[in-house]
Amino acid sequence: MRDEYDYIIVGAGSAGCVIANRLTEDPSVKVLILEAGGEDNQFFYRLALGFHSWRYPETNWSYETEPEPHLGGRRLPLPRGKVLGGSSTINAMLYSRGHPGDYDLWRQMGCTGWGFEDVLPYFKRSESNWRGESDYHGGSGPLQVSRVAMERFLGEPVIEAARRLGYPITDDHHGELPEGFGGGDTTTDARGRRSSAARAYLHPARSRPNLTIATHAYATKLILENRTARGVAYVRDGQERQAFAAREVILAGGVYNSPQLLMLSGIGPADHLRELGIAPVLDLPGVGRNLSEHAGYWTQHSTREPITLLRELRADKAALSLARWLAFGTGVMASQSNSCHAEIRTREELSQPDIQIYFNPVRPDAKPWFPGIVPQQEHRLTSVVCLLQPKSRGWMELRSADPRDKPRITLNLLADRSDVDTMVRSVAMVRELYGTDPLAGLIADELMPGPEVRTAEEIEQWLRDTLITTHHSVGTCAMGIGEEAVVDPQLRVRGIEALRVCDASIMPTVPGGNTNAPSIMVGEKASDLIRGRELPRAELHRSKAAA
Template identity: 55%
Template sequence: MKADYIIVGAGSAGCVLANRLSADPKNRVLLVEAGGKDNHWLLRMPLGFMRAYKTPHFLWHYETEPEPSLNNRRIAIPRGRVLGGSSSINGLFFMRGHSLDFDTWRQMGCEGWGHADVLPYFKKMERSWRGAGPYHGDSGPLPVVPVDTSRLLHEPLMQTAEAAGFGTTEDLHGEVEEGFARGELTIDEKGRRASTSRAYLTPALARPNLTVVTGALTRRVVIENGRATGIEVHRDGKTEQYHAEKEVILCGGSYNSPQLLMLSGIGPGDHLREHGIEPVADRPMVGRNLQEHPRVPVHFAMSKPASFLNELRFDKVALSVIRWALTGRGAFATQVNSANPILKSQPDLAQPDLQIWANPIRMDAKIWFPGFGERQEHRMTADVILLHPRSAGWVRLRSADPGDSPAVTLNIFSEPEDFETARRGIEIVRRIYSTPPQSEFTGREIVPGAELDDPSALDTYIRENAMVTQHPVGTCAMGASPDTVCDPQLRVRGVAGLRVVDASVMPTVPGANTNGPTIMIAEKAADLILGRPSLPAEDPRTLKEAAA
């Protein structure tokens, strides 16, 4: 099989590229995915994610190596194994990140990736409920809608912000990029999940120049005379090669893209030789710089029976699923997020470093039957998420077998500053949830427990309970330095005809759920790959100052 462009991985980035590259009928595009189709109803219904991300058929069942700073616990790191990748199983939350996140990339040597450079691509991809404006687009493939907060105790939390010492904002992606805000989701007009498979790939499937192959595990990139010429895949019990006339583009994500580079001989030379792989390009930074958003659980009992557990009574669940199927509306057609506080743990910071995972539901909530068994206690979560952790981990090969999962060490909380930030976050959550009117719903603190306020005791709690948000980035980072894995055009250094386009190229983790920024990267990458001029930079702040 031959194509001009071979895209490996039909996830958040791969589906975008398949659409954009195949828009020109002259380009023959082959999209190769190891997983299967994404047509299960749980992957369509927004609230179905609470089941989907636990369903074996939809997942790569990865977990970390024993985490050195978390008492050697192994952390579950599931990834989507269907068309759309993790955009088909995630919590549908849409964020971009703070403008300084991208300006920092530019300052690190990633020319063309500052906020003014990437804003046009965010606007291009977006079909925002807000309509078109300086910060938003209204005609892109990706629909973005607000959380339906009618059952989610949104108002008490928003009204608490000022009394607790924080602000609010109508738009975290506009002029005011911090404060308590209403969450936004990738859901289409029919109430269905808008994964990249549904938003980008499905509309392009009828094109004769686009071929999609599922159930095909890529074993390695074929490299001849220093150039990527294709890939080797295993499918239906057979191993075969697909040839790329122009480029091979890896879109496997922050775990699988570095794994595939190393299986192809691109990575730390000594490590590759340990697994019997002869290095083609000795690139020590492949698999390094792994960054994630750590999450520290903070849970409260509720003083009133007002959690989303009320919507999980068996008969209500049945009616909600039927209503969603028929109308795309109702309790199961949205998320379970009260609000999206993006805050500074210290007032002198240049940008927010905390996100509060504010949900009026316990994470182990179960459907219940009136009169049968004991109903669960009403609880709410307010987990502390570190948006800019100092700690970084790595991805290595477990073996030379492409069927083996990569060996991932997140290494979270290896830096003392991250413990300090998490403790400040816990203090902030306690202040928020003890302040009226939110406090009217707050019962006892279940974890960590109000009695736990000593720094050493809190650090012990963090080591025993910290998790992650499934936002890995950075393992094939771009940059200007010759040591970086990719250049700012996302080309792999040392091998011609090979790029990486996914979250692994981000040099730092943005202060946001990473699905949105990954889609933006793929939109911009399409222009880079096709040799088109980038969209003109836009800076609404400069335009506003000029108008004033």
């Protein structure tokens, strides 16, 4: 079966949904978007506290790493959204762009047009922020951004303890002071519903006659002719199909699937492809390399009194909260379970934060309970500590020439000694915070890392035994100008005509924050690059703290 379009987008994730919307604003342009997952019409996709749905195989591709060489051979789970909206439909909805210096670094690496003043207009175009229109925020974009509503659950003691220790306090991590402790933002609307990329961009466009959305459509190979992308081969409903693009093929499958499709099509490290029986079309050694991820760890502290969100999970109260969310879009079900967060430096001489801490007023394994029937768990406070500027780099490769085989992924976390040292320093900083009033007065015991983990050597071993990922992987089709670069600053695949990659895989380094908002920004900017236009650069007079 053969279909013809102007553009074919492979992947309806965070960036792909944006591009599909923006390109089809022109009614003369015909677009096909292929999504290997299904529709996003399940109830729990909209529920803010339903983000734990990523644990279910029907929502998640359930990737995992190979045995991690610096973590004792442990395999780490790598959930990826198996649904319209991709991972934006199953993520924790925290809106974070990273530090302005992250994007200035991209520009310094040769990525012209990707400095902070270049990308800020695309962040603004994407969002409708609860703060309204400003120099740093958009007020009328498709993506709804709301204030985290959980601050009343122990946010104030955390911020006051940080204030007493001399940390900066900020009301907006994306404004003049992108450093310090403060409340967070989530991609939820005013009625407490998830604002995924699919809900924000794809659904409003799906009634357009020039947009075709194909779910359960698994791309297997690019159709190439004389090093020019002509179309995509895919399987749907058990049938092998082909779709052809008169203008361009756009890969937006994400950090693992975009390089996977390139390699299946003969574009990538030639020796690796030959080993699997794939004839190289173009030896592009950077495909699948430069994999960067935020390593993280949990801390847990038991509380003296039953003061955590667990008290709201008593079965009858939870049922009432759910009804309140359905009727009014308010209450504990209408927001992410986060009290506040921080971006801070572990060394004063650093130019920008190198760790991020999320403070959650509940244990990560919290379950509904009811007196006399299901026992209540112990009340605990949880923090997630994240390494923002990792030096370690991993890689991904094909497992075989079969498109259905999951790729082999090695994050290579803690390979670089500086990453280990930063994480060890961060443990002492978190302990100091929890030992400072008024937060200290709420704590009974430290459970993780625990009092038995004291020396630097013990902390390092604990990190290697327990380290997690924060699901912020980027970089496997890195943008740049060197030999390892896969795409140029226009996101065009080097050496192949009419082919671009437009998703988190093009980021040369991981931004110092969550990656959903940057991925949506990439989609916004990519749609203009494809159309040969560009928003004017922002004119900011950045303070020293924001520079």
